[in-house]
Amino acid sequence: MAALTEEQTMIQHQAESWVTKNASVQEFRDVRDGDSEVEFSPQIWNEMVSMGWAGIIIPEAYGGSDLGYLTFGLILEQTGRQLSASPLFASALVGASAILMGGSESQKKNLLAGIADGSEIVTLALEEGPRHAPKNIALTADSEAGVFTLNGSKTFVCEGMSATSYIVAARTHGKAGHTDGITLFVIPADAAGITRTKLNTVDSRGYANIEFTQVKVTDDAVLGTVGEGYGLLESVLDRARAGIAAEMLGTGSQAFEMNLEYLKTRVQFGQVIGSFQALGHRAAGFYSQKELARSCVEAALQAIDASAENIDEMSSLSKCKVGEFLHGMSNELIQIHGGIGMTDEFNAGLYLKRARVLESSYGNQAYHRNRYAQIKGF
Missing domain, CATH: 2.40.110.10 (Butyryl-CoA Dehydrogenase, subunit A, domain 2)
Known part of the structure; x- marks a missing residue:
């Protein structure tokens, strides 16, 4: 796990608290069951913008705070935990990255400030x-x-x-x-x-x-x-892959914690099911996968912040490893909860559906295994 600065730790805690209170899974359900064409709450998006989240990677000269990709990843992890829907990833990370790396001075002036203040959604x-x-x-x-x-x-x-x-x-x-x-x-x-x-x-x-x-x-x-433009495109995609991996980490981590809570409270045969050795082993296995995925995700984001030469390698590694964890964990969430896990009233199905879309976005596990092997010369 990356050693966070005091500022990053504060932002992480703020994001966790705010997302849990204001952009929870229930808020996502409300949007899903409504008639929104854009499939997110403009009010929630405006609040994210007001906290400065849309300007995290944008330089101060263009209206942002220039706090880096690792800091952005900490926020995306929290939105991933609650399935929070917004243009934060698509515009403030992917769109902003493209303008920052390939834009002319005129394009930067015209678009980056708008992305930071939420008036522009660039995807x-x-x-x-x-x-x-x-x-x-x-x-x-x-x-x-x-x-x-x-x-x-x-x-x-x-x-x-x-x-x-x-x-x-x-x-x-x-x-x-x-x-x-x-x-x-x-x-x-x-x-x-x-x-x-x-x-x-x-x-x-x-x-x-x-x-x-x-x-x-x-x-x-x-x-x-x-x-x-292909080189620029791949550079943008690597930042997108690392960013979406952070969101996936949050989604998988929340699924893990939901499972863990169930193992501690569900009683069968007179004892909590978490005391059964087979289920304990499964939980331990997924915990190990989660922490390995976290290391890969944070290493990729740190590589981007450091302008390292192996950004492509680390982005593919993070997208693949967190994809493997999320795939198995979202399945486990359904299986451990049994019949209730199959109902729409319970949140497990929402996590499973989101997991499958996130896995395929910007390259699935098979794509990135192959890409990683090619980068390493195999």
Whole structure:
């Protein structure tokens, strides 16, 4: 476990207290059972913004606090525990990272302050198929006289319904499957030719499919360099993977604690079931997995803060290890609770559904095992 600074410890405790009180699983249920198109509470989001959470990785010059990715991860872990829905991850981490690393000074001035104060929700539009495949970009961006015309579609865009701008991965030349020819664009969500359709997902979040039909932008919408955006894209994705791993850690940790509490209170055959050796061994095994996952997640976030050379390696390691823990732990949550675990009234099913979506986001365990092996030269 990382040695936290006094400031980080204070932020962690504040986040734990606030999320438990104000953005609990019950709040998530209320949104799920309501008619919200964006699938989060604007009031809760505004409160997160007022606490400065949306500006954690943004430099002070652009309205943020520049407290780093590890600090952001501590907050995401707490929102993961309570299944709190908001654009915090999609915009304040993924969107902000893309602008910070690839944006021009003009783009930074125009967008980062808005992300920090919540007036802008900037999200990445990447996937075009059922699986995470950053190289398989087929959406085209044809250029003529300094104007790019985008045609194609994106699927499963996180916070796609609430976004004010999209960071769009498009192909300015080459073929799908090639790294050369990928370009990133920052495009307003209300641009002519953009159509978004809400997706009904098992985890009840604001995902959307986005259609681009003759969407025209000038070269000042380019993020980074035309045709050379794949390296930037992977750097953004590594930060997304480490961030979402922190949220997954929180989701899995809460599932573990729910199980532990049940083992301590459920009585069968005249004694609490936690006293049964087989169940005790299972709990001990998951505790070990949890702490190993935590070490991997915090190491990845620290690597990003330190601009280390192995960020890609550590991000894949963290996403894979925490994915393995969360997969098994969310299953265990259902199994240990038996029949009640299968009911909607109990929260276990909500954690299982969210777990499956988080596992597949930005690459599942198999994807990152393969990527990690390639990075290590196997």
